[in-house]
Structures are given as structure tokens and as C-alpha cells.
Amino acid sequence: MATTSLTIQRRRTGERVIKGALLACGVVCVATTVGVILSLLSETINFFRAVPVLDYLTGTKWSPTFSDAHFGVLPLVVATLLIAGIAALVAFPIGLGSAVYLSEYASPRARKILKPILEVLAGIPTVVFGYFALTFVTPSLLRKIVPWAGGAPLGPFNALSAGVVVGIAIVPIIASISEDAMRAVPSSLREAGYGIGSTKRTVATKVVVPSALSGISAAFMLGLSRAIGETMIVVIAAGGNANLTADPRQAMATMTTFIVRISQGESPATSIAYKTLFVLGMTLFLMTLILNIVASRIVRRFRERYE
Secondary structure: OHHHHHHHHHHHHHHHHHHHHHHHHHHHHHHHHHHHHHHHHHHHHHHHHHOOHHHHHHOOOEOOOOOOOOEOOHHHHHHHHHHHHHHHHHHHHHHHHHHHHHHHHOOHHHHHHHHHHHHHHHHOOHHHHHHHHHHHHHHHHHHHHOOOHHHOOOOOOOHHHHHHHHHHHHHHHHHHHHHHHHHOOOHHHHHHHHHOOOOHHHHHHHHHHHHOHHHHHHHHHHHHHHHHOOOHHHHHHOOOOOOOOOOOOOOOOOHHHHHHHHOOOOOOOOOHHHHHHHHHHHHHHHHHHHHHHHHHHHHHHHOOOOO
16 A cells, blocks of 8 residues: 555656646746737837838838838738748648648558658758759749740749748648648548548548648648748848839848848847837737637637547
8 A cells, every 4th residue: 555655646746747847838938929029019119109000001112221211011011921822822732732642642661751851841941942942943943934024034033932932841841730630530531431432532632631621721821820930031032122012023022031131230229220120020920820810710610529
């Protein structure tokens, strides 16, 4: 009895330690988020004391460092969403196709080889992706297949190249999470599909993918958030001109591009141009927050529970 009691007491002590450590991790995450919001909020309020909110949200010119300053964020938002949209068009089908292959078609040996190779792609520094877009994708690929108005060649900086390479960079996130969601689907559902004479393709597209839709949706939203917040690829490949256009062949600046350029120390810390760092950071935070809220609603809407 003494040995049993000692074992139970030791187990309970270990569980308390683990519970306390996990609680501390959660508190650190929440405190970090609150700290980020507070650090952005104070300077954002100071910015809007000098610049009307309506001018910021609806203005079509962005030149806070010029003598004739303009603070319309629309060019930066359009460029950010355009590049993220191109990245989604590239990454979503490739990532989902890779996930379906790894989950439903690949042999266990092939999966053990291919999935780590795919995930290595996520470890490549984004600055390398940026120079890959600048030195290979634009001159060697896009200039040969994308026409340019007036016959002029595609410039070295453009949103199309940046969007394509950002899409390649987020493929591992989408493929890995989607594949995990598909493998979590019970085998009994697959066996029921095969039992009524369905082919592997039918089972994969009509049974497995719909059953894993909540996880796939979460992977898509996470990849899109990653594309919106991408920095080095767009800084190197997309250019630095705040250009309000929907033409992806032109150079344009995203919100993260401008943050990098201003944070290099060219503007005084007390200037209104410096405060744009914080208001753009808050804008990005709100955009990703909205995406996360939408993702959580989609996950709850399509979540499947299996006994």
C-alpha cells in the first residue's frame, strides 16, 4: 500500500508540474500578443490624431516621406492582397494535390521519402526565395510566357513573380497540414467507399477530402495569412513603388515592403512617417485577425466528429 500511494503521489506531482508548465506557455503566448497590440496601439492612436482615418483608408496615394505627404493605404493593401491572391492560386492546388497524393496514393516508403523533402522547402530562407524570383523566375520564365503591354519586356520587379514564389514558399504549410487532416479520416470511410465499388480517385475526392474539409480549410487560411505577412520575397522581387494597380506585371509595394524600408532608420522617431510603421503593423494584424476568425468559423462549420 505504501508503494502504491507513493507512486500515485509521484504521478500527481508530475502531472501538476506539466500542467503548470503548459499553463505558463499559454500565459506567455497571451501576454506576448497583448504586448504586441499595446506597442502598436499607442503610436497608431498618435498617427490618427494627425491623419484622418477616412483619408488613411480611402486615399489612393502613399508617400509619407515626401514633402507633399499622402497617407492613403489603398495602394499598399491592393498590392498585398494581389500578391497573396496570386500565391493562393499557385499554392492551393499544388498543396492540396500533394496532400491527396501523399495520403491516398503514395506507398508508405514513398511517403517517408517525399514528405520530409517537401517540408525541407519550408526551411529555405525567404531571402533565398526572393533572389530566386528576381534572378530566375522573372528573367528565365515569366519574360518568355507573359506578354507586356506595348511590347516592352517584363521589368525586373513585378508582383507576378513575387506572388508565384510566395505561393511556392507556402506549399509545404498547406500540403503538410492538409495531409495530416486527410490521414486523420477513419479508414472505415475509405473501406465503405471501396465496398460499393468506388475507385481510388472517387474515394479520395468524394469521401476523404470532404471529410477532412475543416483541416484543409484551416491549412488554406494559415497559408494565406503567411502570404499576406511575407516580407523578404516581396521586398526583393515586387519592387518599392506604391502603385495602385491591379496589373500584376507592374512593380508595386506591399505593407511589409514599406515597413522594411522605413525601419532602416531614414525617418526620425518622432516624425509622422515613422508612425506609419505602427499603423501599418496594426493594419496587418487586423487583416490576419479577420482571416483567423473566418478560419475558425469555417473549421467549426465543417468539423467532423468520428467515434
